[in-house]
Amino acid sequence: MNCAGIISDAFERIHETVHAAVEGLPSEDLNARLDKDANSIAWLVWHLTRVQDDHIADAAGTEQLWFGDWAPRFGLPLEEASTGYGHTSAQVASVRVTSADLLLGYFDAVHERTTGFVRDLDGHALDRVVDDAWSPPVTLGVRLVSVISDDLQHAGQAAFVRGVLQRR
Numbered sequence: 001m002n003c004a005g006i007i008s009d010a011f012e013r014i015h016e017t018v019h020a021a022v023e024g025l026p027s028e029d030l031n032a033r034l035d036k037d038a039n040s041i042a043w044l045v046w047h048l049t050r051v052q053d054d055h056i057a058d059a060a061g062t063e064q065l066w067f068g069d070w071a072p073r074f075g076l077p078l079e080e081a082s083t084g085y086g087h088t089s090a091q092v093a094s095v096r097v098t099s100a101d102l103l104l105g106y107f108d109a110v111h112e113r114t115t116g117f118v119r120d121l122d123g124h125a126l127d128r129v130v131d132d133a134w135s136p137p138v139t140l141g142v143r144l145v146s147v148i149s150d151d152l153q154h155a156g157q158a159a160f161v162r163g164v165l166q167r168r
Helices: 003-022 027-031 041-060 070-074 089-094 100-118 140-167
Strands: 129-131
Touching: 003 041, 003 100, 003 140, 027 041, 027 100, 041 100, 041 129, 041 140, 070 100, 129 140
Parallel strands: none
Antiparallel strands: none
16 A cells, blocks of 8 residues: 555545544534533534645645635634634534534535545655744645544544433
8 A cells, every 4th residue: 555545544534433423413412512611523523624624725735615615604603714723612612513414514525625635645745845834844744644643533532422422
């Protein structure tokens, strides 16, 4: 397996985990918080999707899908460029979705664009610097590993919340 295959497989695992955490849940469960400061499934999946959308669009030199018709469809009371990073408890609470279809629609669109981007990458492409604001500068390979790690953690958290809610 080449590096593109490994990266694609990692994003497919995120896809499977997100769908398992979200599919079939009513909006009440998607928006539920286990305590007053906990992250909801809606926030976790929205956030991991926003980060993936932001980082992959930047690396690919394209516009984020969020800035098309997704931000208006969600209608969140946040700055349009918000990805969830550094959100307060009140901001987390403001990320509410009306359906699993809306949440998965955005996620699936970002996933499709991401897998299209990584499908043909080679080792040389992974060495390209995509962010020189850090020391050392961040390469595409490091950025992709960061997105995969963050997304898998949040997808796992969403699966955990679903499990807790289903045991209630």
